[in-house]
Amino acid sequence: MSIERAGRRALLKALALGSLSGSASAQALFGDRPSKMPAGRSIYRLSGKVTVNDVEATLDTVIKCGDTVRGTKGCEIVFVVGAHAMILRGESTIVIAPPDPPSQSFVVRALNVIQGALLTVCPPSRLAVTTPTAHVGVRGTGFYIEASPEETYFCTCYGVTDVASVAAPEMKETITARHHDRPVYVRRDAAPGRNIRNAPFFNHTDEELTLIEALVGRTPPFVFGKDSYGGPRREY
Numbered sequence: 001m002s003i004e005r006a007g008r009r010a011l012l013k014a015l016a017l018g019s020l021s022g023s024a025s026a027q028a029l030f031g032d033r034p035s036k037m038p039a040g041r042s043i044y045r046l047s048g049k050v051t052v053n054d055v056e057a058t059l060d061t062v063i064k065c066g067d068t069v070r071g072t073k074g075c076e077i078v079f080v081v082g083a084h085a086m087i088l089r090g091e092s093t094i095v096i097a098p099p100d101p102p103s104q105s106f107v108v109r110a111l112n113v114i115q116g117a118l119l120t121v122c123p124p125s126r127l128a129v130t131t132p133t134a135h136v137g138v139r140g141t142g143f144y145i146e147a148s149p150e151e152t153y154f155c156t157c158y159g160v161t162d163v164a165s166v167a168a169p170e171m172k173e174t175i176t177a178r179h180h181d182r183p184v185y186v187r188r189d190a191a192p193g194r195n196i197r198n199a200p201f202f203n204h205t206d207e208e209l210t211l212i213e214a215l216v217g218r219t220p221p222f223v224f225g226k227d228s229y230g231g232p233r234r235e236y
Contacts, residue, residue, distance in 0.1 A: 034210075036217040037080045044215055048075025050088070064105040066098040071116065078212065082106035083123035085212035092116020097128075113147045119204050120144075121213050121220075122159075134186035137162035141177075142213070142220065144204040153199055155183035157209055158221050165195035172196075179222050 037044060042063040049072045050057045063069060063079050069088060071077060076089040081096060088094060097110035110128040111120075124140030131147040134154060141159020145152060154163060156177040164172035167188045173196055175182050183199040190197075206222065213220050 034214040037215050042081065043077060043079045045076070045078040047077075048072060050075050050077045063096070064099075065096050065108060066105070068093065068095045070094075078215070080215050081108050083125075083216050084108045084127075085121050085215045087119040087208055087212060089117050092118060094118060113145050113152075115147050115149075117146045117203065118144070119208055119212065121209060121216065121218070123216075131166075131186075133166050133188045135164045135166060142209050146203065150188050152186040153183065153203075154186060155180055155199075155201065155204065157204070163196060168192075168195045 034044075040062070043057065043059050043061055046057060046059055051070045052061050052063055052067050054068075054070075055061075057063075057069075057077065063081055065081065069077070069079075070093045071088055071090060073091050076087065078087050079085070086094075093114040093116060095112040095114065096108055097112070099105045099107065100109060108122075108127060110130070112130045114132070119142075121142040122138055122140055126140075127138040129136040129138055129143075129145070131145060131152040131154075132149045133147075134152040136143075136154060139160040139162075141161060142157035143159075143161060144155040144157060147153075154161075156175045157180055158177055160174065160176050162172065162174050163184060163186060165186055167190075171193070173184070175184070180201050183201055185197050185199045187195055187197070206220070209220050
């Protein structure tokens with residue numbers, strides 16, 4: 001293991017344990033200090049063009065329930081809505097359901113991923129997630145989605161999710177994961193009984209999960225405990 005890689009692994013482990021969330025070392029690791037977002041702020045990092053309700057976003061934009069967040073090619077936005085933290089990238093569109101009751105503008109209860117790539121961490125409460133091909137009931141977890149009209153890639157990074165096919169509602173599975181144990185594809189057109197199938201792990205990292213958990217004052221339920229750990233890498 002190189003000195004640089006060993007040092008990065010040590011920083012990630014310390015951040016996951018909560019001991020570096022406010023340090024200069026954590027700032028060096030992620031490019032900015034990953035700590036809980038202050039009240040009245042939503043966006044931690046923004047690159048490329050992203051719109052919120054068709055208005056171009058800035059670091060001062062506040063994102064809340066009822067908003068539509070849309071990214072263009074090559075963009076990335078890291079943001080918080082209440083106790084949920086998300087990374088949206090590329091040509092992606094999500095709709096955060098309107099608040100219910102209306103007074104709870106920052107309590108996310110449902111999310112529609114129309115297209116694109118989204119990594120999310122959630123508090124221990126119920127969240128309904130919809131894509132063009134899948135319905136997912138989330139029970140407080142971290143998850144990653146890539147959605148298109150014909151297929152959804154879904155990884156339960158940790159926690160419990162109930163995954164169902166839109167095309168074949170009888171096809172449903174409960175997935176319990178500790179560390180990316182069973183990613184799946186949920187396809188629109190598939191042979192009977194094959195709408196939900198096993199998938200490889202790709203395109204999201206433990207580093208990203210650690211970062212966005214820190215933005216809502218939490219740590220992920222894993223520790224980088226193996227000397228051989230190199231971290232899954234995005235390939236896009």
